[in-house]
Amino acid sequence: MKKDNKIQNNTKPTTSAQKIGRRDLVKGLAALPVLGAFSYAWLRKNRIDEKFKNQMREVVHLTSQPVELAPSIQDGNPIRIGIIGFGIRGKQLMRAAGFPEPSWIDEQIEANRENKRNTNYESYMEQEQLNIEVTGVCDIFTVYSEAAALTGSNVNREGVSGKMGNSPKQYKTYMELLDAPDIDAVIIAAPDHWHATMAIEAAKRGKHVYCEKPVSWTVPETYELVKTVKEKGIVFQLGHQGRQTESYTKAKEAIEKNVLGKVNLIEVCTNRNDPNGAWVYDIHPEANPSTIDWAQFIGPAPAHDFSLERFFRWRCWWDYSTGLNGDLLTHEYDALNQIIGLGIPGSVASSGGIYFFKDGRTVPDVLQVVMEFPKHDLSFLYSATLASDRSRGKVVMGHDANMEISDRLVIYADQASTQYKEKIESGLIDPRTPIYSFTPGKKGADGFATATEQYFASRGLLYTYRNGRRVDTTHLHIKEWLNCIRAGVQPSCNIDQAFQEGISAHMSTKALLENRRVFWDADKQEIV
C-alpha cells in the first residue's frame, strides 16, 4: 500500500474534481480502444463472410429455403378410405394417414418417458389431420383385420385406454371391400403379387388408388393397369414417398440449373444388415391355417402348401415378391426419375446371388443392376447388399460438379470442371468444400452452413425438430394424393411415373433371371 507509483505522486496535489475529469476518464474508459478494435474486426469478418456468400450465390443459383408445402384442401365431406393389407407397411400407412394403432401411441409415450430425446409422440400429434374416414378394412389374417378395424376407429389418436370412434367394416375379401358404396378411395398395402390386380379392380369401380410400390408383379398387368387407370380417370398415386423429400426437390433444381454440368454416371445403393432388413420378419404366434385365408393369399401366385414363413416373409420368394428390384431398387430409381426424369432405360444388365441369407429364399440378397440411358448419355448403377450396413450415398457425377443426395444435399465442384475453372483458379471455389449444401428444416439460410452446423444436423440435433417440424414423408405423400382427389388432378407419382418404375424394375428382374442384357423397344413399348 505504500508503493505509490510515479503518476499518482505527480497528481497528488490536484483537486478531486480535476482528478475525476482527466485521470478517471482515461482509466475508466481504458477499454474503449479495445472495443474499437473489436468493432473493426467484427465488421471486417462480416464483410468477408458476406462477400463470399454473395459470390457463391452468383455461382450456384440455388436457395436453401425450405420447399413450400402445398396447403391441404380441407373442404367438403371427408374422403372415405378403405385399407387393403394391414401388415408392417399397412400399419405405417394408416398411421401416416392419421390413424395410429392405440398400442403404438402408448409405446411412443413410454419411449418419450424413458428418453426425452425421443419426440416421436409429440411430432406425431402435430401431424395434420387429413379429413378422411376409414370405412372399410381388409386383411386375410384375422388378427390383423381386427387390429386394422380398431386402428381405423382411433379417430382421436389415443392409446389403448382412449375413446375410439366408429369401427370400420371388416371385409373378408378385397373384392367385397371394393364393391362397398361407402368407400371413395383405397390404400393398397398387400404383398407385391397382388398390387396391380387389386389396383385394376379398384380403378374399374372408380375408386381412387394409393398403391404401395412396386406398381406391379408381372409385365402384362402393368399395361392393363395403366389402361384402366386412364380410362376410368381415377387419381392414382404410387407409394414412393421419396417424392416428398425436400432434398430431392433441391437436387432436381440443381440439375435444371445445370449446376453439375453434363451427368454421365449415377451411383445408388441399398445397404442393410439385419434380418428385418432382409425381410426375415416375425411370425405372429396366433397365425395358423384357421386364422389365415391361405387361398386368398396365393391368388395369382403358383399354388403352394400353407406356410407361415411364406405368409409373413413373402418378400423372400419370387412367387410373391419382386425381390430387391421391386422393393428397394425402385425407391432409388424413382428418386432419380424424379430428379433427372430418366424415363425407361434403353437396356438393363444385372447379376447377383444369395450369398448371406441361405434360408431357402429364391430372391438374391446381393444384387447389381446397370441401366443404360442412351438418350441422356448416362449409366445408372445400382448396387445392393442385405448383409453390410456400410453407408453409400446416392451420388450423381457431373463434369462440373457432383452431388450426394440423402435427407441432405451436398454439392462439390469438380477439380477439372470447365464451368468453374476460373472460380477454382481464383480461389473462390475450393473443390474440397461444398459449393452448396441443403439441410432440411434449416430456415432462412444460404446453403453454406459451417462444418459444425452440418455435423450437428447430421445427427438430427440441430434444426430438424425446431424450425421445420419433423414431418413424415409418407404422410405428405398420402396428403398429396388426397389433395389431388379433391382437386381432380393427378399427383407426383402418377400412373405414367408408375409405369416407368414398373417397367424398369421388370427389365432388371428379367435381365437377372434370364442372365442376359434386356432392351426396351420404345416404338413398340415392349421389353425385348
Next chain:
Amino acid sequence: MSNSLIENKYTSPQTFFLVALRILLGWYFLYEGLVKIANPDWSSFGYLMDSKGLFEGMFQSMAANAGVVATVDFLNKWGLTFIGLGLMFGFLTQLALFFGMLLLAMYYLSHPPLASVSYVLPQEGSYLWVNKTLIEIFAMAVLMVFPTGHIFGLDRFIFKRNKK
C-alpha cells in the same frame, strides 16, 4: 480508504496482466454473444440435447420445452454480450464475473469432460475432468478476488460515487 490506496495493492505488471486478462475474457464473451445474436438460426437446443453426465436429464428436459429453450437462448445471447461488455469496460465487474462464472458452470455441468463420454461439440476431442471451461471459471475467480474494475474501468466512477 482512498482510491489510490486500493490501486496500490498491485504492482504495475500485476495490474497490467489482471486488466489484460479481464479484457481478453470480455472480448471472448462479447464475441460469443454477438455471433449468436447475429445468427437467426442459432439455438441452444442442440447443445442442451447433447448434454451428458449427472445432469443430462435436467438439461434435456429443458430442451424438450420450447418456452424454456427460448428463455435459455435469450439469456445466452444477451447474457454473454453484457458480461462481455462488463468485463471489457470494467462495468459492474464483480457482477459480470459472477454471472459469467454461473454461465460457464452450466456449460461445464451440461458437458462434463468425463472419461466415459464424448460429445458432438466440442469437436476438438475430449479432456479429462479439466477442460477450457473449467480453467476459464477459475481465471474469472482469480479476477474476482483481485478486482481491477475500479482501477481501469467504469467501476471507478461507481466506486467514487459510493464513497462520497
